[in-house]
Structure formats: C-alpha cells, structure tokens
Amino acid sequence: MKIANTRPHVVIVGAGFGGLAAAKRLARRDVDVTIVDRRNHHVFQPLLYQVATAALSPADIAGPIRSIFSGSDNIRVVLDELTGVDTQSNRVRLASGKSLQYDWLILATGARHSYFGNDQWAPHAPGLKSIEDALAIRRNVLLALERAETETDEQRRKALLTFVIIGGGPTGVEMAGAVAELARRSVSRDFRSITPRCSRVILVEAGDRILPSFPETLSKMAEQSLEKLGVEVRRKTPVNDIGRGYLESAEELIVAETIVWAAGVQASPAAQWLCAYHDKRGRVIVGVDLRVPGHRNIFVIGDTANVAGTDGAPLPGVAPVAKQQGRYAADFILGRRDHPFSYRDFGNLATIGRSKAVIDMGDLKLSGFIAWLLWCVAHVWFLIGFRSRLAVTINWLWNYVTYQRSARLITGEISAASAPHAQPLERKCA
C-alpha cells in the first residue's frame, strides 16, 4: 500500500482489545496507521458466551472495525491475514499476497483455544473465540433440545439433554451458568416433553477449584450458585479423552451430545513469525517496554505476549491487560513513554447467571445480586459504540423480565429442500 507522506507508518495486526486500544491512542496523531485483521469486525469477547447461549445477537457485541475509525483519516483498515514478518526489510506478508512496509509493528494477534496437543478433540468439543464459534455452539445446544423433544429412545434422549463444559475459568463458569438457564429454564415452557429436570449441565475442571484466579471464598460461592442453577460441578477431574458424543475422565464416562471446550488457550504464532523466545503457551517473551528483544520497532501485546506481573507470574489474558498494553505501545511510539510498562489491576469479575456474579477488587469482594449489577454495568460500559450498549441493555432487560432467550435461531443448516426445486412432473402417477 502506498503511504501518502513520510510520517511514520504503524502497522497494527489484530483488532482485539489490545490492537484497538493502540489504534485509538494513535488516531488523529502525526502517524499513519494500518490495522490488519482477518475479520471485518471487532468482537467484545467477554459476552461471546451470551451469543452462544442465544441471549444476544452477533451484531449486539460486534461491529465493523472501520466504523470505529471512520472519523480518523490517519487510520486505514485492511481485511487480510498475516502470514509472516520480514524483520530485515520491515514488511509484513499478507495472505492476499500483498505486503505492508512498517516503521513500527504492533502484533496483537491474540490466542486460540488449545487442546493441549489433542487437536483431534476439536471437532467434538468446539471452543469459543469467534462469532462463528458462538453460532456453532448455539446451533448445537438448540438442535440437541429440538431432537430431544421428539426422541423416544431414553438413552439417546439423555445424551441429547446432557451438556458438558470443560474448564472452570470465567468463560467455563459463565458458559455453564448460561447453558443451565437456557436448557433448564428459558425453554421449558416451549417444549412438551422436556422439563427443566430433564437437562443435565456438567462443568468439568481439572484443578481443585473453579475460578482459580479468584480468592477461594469467591470460588466456593460461585460453585454454590452454579449448583443452585442445577449445574453439576466436577473438580479435580482431568479429561482423558473426548470423542463424538462422549467425554472420559479417570472416574467416569459421560455421554453427552454437546461438549464445549473452555479449558485453555494457545497464543497465535507471533513467536514463529519473529523467531522469538516464547513460553509453553506460545506467548512471546517481551521486554519491560513490550518490545521484542532484538527488534526495536516491534511490540507484542495482549494474549500473544508474556509479560511478568508484580508477583513474577505472567499477566492473565484478559481485556484490561491487553488494553493497557495497547495504550502503552501507542504512547511509546508517540514518544510519551520511557519507563517500563506496569499493569494496573482493577480487579476481577465473573457472572454465574441471572442475578449472580462474583467480584474481586482487592479489599472489595462481592457476590450475589449487587455484584451481578456491577458486572452488567461494567460490561455495558466497556462495549464499543452507543448502539451496542443500547442493544445489549435492552436485550438483557428483556431476558431478565421474560426469562426468554431472544436469539434462539438454528441457522447454517444446509437442507436438501433448500435447493431450488426441479420442474415438477405432470400428473402421471394416478
């Protein structure tokens, strides 16, 4: 792409929380910015599980990246995918065959769920990282309920009405709570042969408690709340094997039509692009200023970076970390920062379901309804764009009052009969 003038050209790869925060800081500054993302939209990932459970529509939590920057003439958005970085000539290679020269490069390419080397599990236990993932899970859950309604074989019916979520982190906990509400409550009035009791929701966690990043007391409260919702919580239960319609742990074999993976993530291959040192999860080990050792003009931020926190452990892969790192990188480029990056932790939130959440903000530890309200407000607040805030608020109020899930659509089914019909034959069979 030709750059109009000689101002420094900043290429940002990935329009997640980190890349977006960096771009916003650089908007209308004396630099040229090109954002490269393989999707045309930014996704507000913390609410993705609500799309997967039919509470929200994709457009409520995702919006076109270029609309966010329509007012910033120094920012260009390119729908493309990074395939490599040529650090000698300062160019990034793109899937389209094009390449982009950069003066500064910010890699914010995020992470994908990881099956810890068991990628064969992927088709049987999809993860939740993109809108497509969410719609696929929504389809599985709703389709299982539909089939159960008419299934006469008891065993098969049980399998259809068993939903397993693997991983007791915030995503897994929120997913389990939402699936329980959907499968056990929201839909019960609509079905004739499914009662709330028919459905089983099982949360499987390898460690000895759920929400390990939270204080123990809150973990307990979260577990109790989940059990109130009818979720069976299995702690200390590492998964040995996953196949089509079943999950195997040391103790038991669970037969379930719907299995969701929320157990672990793997950083995008930035380390390979840069031949940089990385940790086991593939996160690039960056310097205190988030630059890659040996590459003075390349930053790696967000889920793709391994940055030690005050306690020495790597910072968690959450939105606030990515945002603060994005702003830091932008400020560094603008010459406003020289001191090392330091993460300001505002605390931890997770919701379990209707009127239930846990909040850990240092001295302030909350659970229950107040925590849930705070969680709602915080998430609406951080949504990008007034429209999304409005849409999510209205949908939440609607769901809260009616107990309904408003986006219960099974789409993407390619049915034989959806192909155009051939000309029917003239009457000849009678």
Place this chain on the structure above:
Amino acid sequence: MKIANTRPHVVIVGAGFGGLAAAKRLARRDVDVTIVDRRNHHVFQPLLYQVATAALSPADIAGPIRSIFSGSDNIRVVLDELTGVDTQSNRVRLASGKSLQYDWLILATGARHSYFGNDQWAPHAPGLKSIEDALAIRRNVLLALERAETETDEQRRKALLTFVIIGGGPTGVEMAGAVAELARRSVSRDFRSITPRCSRVILVEAGDRILPSFPETLSKMAEQSLEKLGVEVRRKTPVNDIGRGYLESAEELIVAETIVWAAGVQASPAAQWLCAYHDKRGRVIVGVDLRVPGHRNIFVIGDTANVAGTDGAPLPGVAPVAKQQGRYAADFILGRRDHPFSYRDFGNLATIGRSKAVIDMGDLKLSGFIAWLLWCVAHVWFLIGFRSRLAVTINWLWNYVTYQRSARLITGEISAASAPHAQPLERKCA
C-alpha cells in the same frame, strides 16, 4: 407420535405466514395440532432483504416457532422435514424416518426461487428466501466492498463494486434500493478509497416495467426513486446467461462480483407428494375450499397453492393471501366455514429505500415519505412478538438517524488461522 386422545389431529407442514395463521386459529381449540417445519424459526420474509443488507439482525425478524405457541398446549412443534404423503393411510413421512398420522393435513410448504430451468445459475446468483440466504448475500456484498478498498487493479475493482439484482418485483426493487444505500452511502465514510460514486447498482427486469403488480404510475415513481438512489434500471432486459462474476443479456455483458436473484419462484413439491394437478410453477390446483380434489382432508395454501382470484388470475404469492387461506382452512376444520374461500385484498406496498415507498390500496395511491411511513408502521405491526417489533423499530430509528447499517458483520468465513494452533517450535531459526 402418539396423540393423547381421540380429538382430530391436524398436521400443519410449514410455519410460514399460512401455516402460522392456521395454527393460531386452531390454538386452544378442541383439536390436536402438530406443526412440522425444517427450521426452528418463523421468518418474517418481507424484511429478509434488510438482513441481507445489514440493516437488521436475523433475530430481529425471526423467532422460534415453539415460543409463539408456548401457551397453547394443544400445539406441538416438530423440527423435521416432509418427504412424502401417504394419502391412503393418512400419514406424512418425515426425513427423520418418523411418520405422523393426520385427520386433517394443511400443506403450507411455500416456494423457493426458481431459475427457470437454469439451476446452474444458482451458485452465481443466490436468491433470498431463508436467513441463510440473507447472511450469504450480506457476506458477499460486504466482502466485495472490503476487497475493493485494497484492490489496485482497476477492472477487478469495478467488478467488485458492481452489484446486480435480477427481477423487478417488490423483492428486487427493495433489494436494489437497500444495496444502493449500503454500498453508496452508509459505508462511504468508513472506506478510504471507495466513494459513493465508485459503486454501481443495476436492477435487471425482463418485462417492460418494474413492480408489474402495481399501477403504471407507481411503477414510474418507483423507477425514478431508484434512479435518484443511483440505481441503473434496465427494463425489457431478459437474462441470457449467468456465470461466475458476470451476467449476459441481449444488449450487454455485465461484469459484477455480486449478483442477486429475485426473478421468480417455484412452489415446493406438494404436487408431487399428492400426485395432484399443478400449474407451470408447481402450484397445486385446489378447489374453492382450498382442498385438493380427491382428498377431502388435505388443504394446500399459500405459495404452494394455485387459487384463482376474482379476475381469474391466480392470487399472488404474498403474505396476506397465505394468512387468509390459513385462517380459512382452520375455520373449515373447526366447522365454521362452508362457503368458498375469497381473498380480501387490502392493497400492495413496496419500499424503495430511505423515506421512499409506493402504496396501492384501490383508490388510495401513495408514494414518497408518507407511503414510506405507512410501510414502516405496517411492517412493524405485522411482525410477530413484541420483542421483534421493539428491535426493528429501534434499529430503523438508529439507521435513519445515523445513516449507518448496524449489522455489517462478515461471518461464516472459515479461515486457516481459526483452527487451533499447533505447539510452536522452540527457537531454532536464529
């Protein structure tokens, strides 16, 4: 399925406007009703083109069929697909292998777009009948714009920015107007190298005027409004051939990345299932009471039926016809009707775009802003469920005020990088 008692069992196949109207009439009456549809949701088809042009989300105009009848215990909803009818034993066969016994059968299986025997055109010029169709078209249109933004080859860029809609009926006209607004106005601020002038939208009609079902004066007005929006209207232009990225008529070859088919429909194969007489479009010729000659307990309604209007011509395939026929069939089953079915025509509406529509209600012929307001009110009014009405109203107000399209998401792309990453190699390349 076992029926609890000996009340007559009515099987309704298809939950479009006709089937839904029949079911609503039979709700909480002394009959057992089973609705069979191959999708779990009812789609408000008149607004499908707004999903295709990113103005609305699928969930705004579609809702689960079983939610509509959650309060009616005599109605069962089955997600399945009809494969045949055994009129001897009064059973319908379903794709799942199950079968249903009926005392009364209402076939409301609708129509699909027809390529007049040129089914090879289908992949190059998709039609608009289902949510999936709409999302596919939305994806094509948005992707074409994204690619055009970075395309350097002038010819290729032209092709990407040329949008052709085939068929000058209401769907084609509304589609053309909406695409013009999306491609020429809504997105212009977001792109750096696309200006409204770059995009071409062409509406191709074989007949000598668009909206042939409307009075000539309104056809003219509609054409003028479309041209104001920048749509090139080609009348008397039958299509000779369609291929990947091009369309050929007698006069010219149009190179266009995006081609949408809105030219004709073909009834679902009810005539084959029943071995019944049908017209060229596959519509079953039914009696004055909508029953199939020779089958005293089978009704065919909506787009699948050929019913002569007062002028002798078959009634058009529009929602009001299907609804009135559905109610008639239900009333007939309930023993409340004996006189023949007669269609009460309340008039014809079509919108061209922002603030522009045409209305033909006998003596009342309207066009322009007032007509557009009436069109909006009518469509919100006929939407099923308060939530959809609220969602559509809010989205329309939003789009009207901001000129934005709120659902501009490109989804469904299976990108290589969306697969889970393999464990990255330890550093070895340097």
